[in-house]
């Protein structure tokens with residue numbers, strides 16, 4: 001499909017000159033468009049333009065933009081105080097307050113002001129494109145153009161079609177976002193679109209592990225960062241986003257999905273919202289941001305003696321690391337794990353270590369977490385079975401330390417931290433494919449560019465093995481008996497039929 005982007009000569013209007021509108025105006029002007037910038041609050045559009053100017057000045061100082069280019073870019077942004085002045089625009093991008101009736105009212109007014117061929121794009125992060133369009137005379141001209149914050153920096157744009165959106169309009173915005181230097185993905189208008197839907201388990205699983213008392217926020221964050229390879233852990237990210245915003249997104253997706261347990265909001269997070277502990281912006285959230293010195297440390301096991309000799313059975317995910325570190329080891333058949341001093345160290349399969357040990361006649365068992373890349377991981381989480389003596393942790397910890405990893409000993413929660421999070425992200429992504437929200441490739445692109453995941457959840461699941469991910473989910477589902485953990489029917493089908501998400 002080779003749709004044509006809006007030509008750079010076409011005037012673009014941006015309405016709402018706050019955080020997002022100013023950023024979007026900068027992006028459009030950078031691509032060469034004349035931009036009309038409007039805000040309902042007198043002076044706000046001028047302030048928005050001034051803010052863009054200051055941001056560009058910093059780029060000039062850093063030598064990343066010439067002073068002449070800064071002037072030219074700013075010169076293409078015209079502040080207009082009246083809505084009627086947006087009439088010449090061929091594309092209007094709306095980034096005003098997140099209220100359905102207000103957005104509908106503004107778009108209705110724009111329909112009267114602009115020509116019939118104008119494309120109306122909304123940057124809404126949570127409202128239905130279909131519902132906004134329902135108030136319009138020409139809903140086929142309305143499309144979602146969802147940028148991420150900060151718009152000039154973040155590459156992703158979700159292009160969202162409502163029921164009435166003309167495919168040619170979505171194609172044009174897709175091509176236009178590309179011409180603006182962005183990476184567009186297509187999505188159907190459904191709660192949370194791609195990123196805000198598929199990312200829910202990233203927060204939810206961390207919150208669940210915390211709620212069950214298995215580990216504290218600093219430990220969970222460190223394991224997700226240093227083990228999972230995520231840029232930030234869930235708690236530091238929620239503190240950055242703000243708990244009011246993050247909780248509202250979860251609650252809105254939950255409500256929009258008629259209370260699907262998949263998206264059940266967390267009481268732990270609600271407590272913070274109720275307390276006004278909104279994160280960085282209020283000085284306190286899961287962390288106390290008023291005193292950097294008081295930052296809590298991740299639970300880290302003391303140094304344990306390195307193992308004398310280990311036996312690797314089956315295809316333990318630790319084997320490449322053991323080989324890379326030159327650790328002497330024997331090979332044996334058996335479950336994919338490592339035996340060290342009579343203790344079996346196994347990757348989490350979504351069961352508790354206690355259940356695994358019981359299934360093996362109460363053998364001493366320690367389970368370890370998943371890593372994004374064992375060769376670069378700096379930490380992993382482990383848990384021991386209830387029937388395994390505490391002393392059995394030392395050989396397992398000593399082995400992992402000998403492999404260069406810091407070890408966080410956590411309580412025996414099913415799926416530990418990274419394992420359950422990645423499995424649930426992949427599960428959500430699979431359901432999004434199943435329900436026609438977006439294509440697998442677009443979902444993986446969206447999650448790597450929109451929220452900086454180290455890998456797209458579906459490609460990641462394929463790397464782990466879809467069968468194994470399905471087993472992890474089945475085990476979580478069996479343990480909790482909660483609908484939240486039901487494996488996606490599409491994932492199950494791919495496993496049974498030997499299919500893949502990516503060709």
Ligand code: NAI
Pocket residue numbers: 015016017018019020021038039040041044094095096097098102106123124125126146147148149
């Ligand atoms: P903001 O509060 O920074 O800016 C909104 C601006 O719109 C304000 O300057 C306000 O005066 C103006 N405004 C409000 N009602 C208006 C009206 N009827 N006509 C003209 N101007 C009006 O909000 P922000 O964060 O820029 O969000 C704007 C939109 O972008 C919302 O729909 C939000 O959901 C969405 N969004 C926000 C993201 C974020 O991280 N902040 C990310 C992606 C989307």
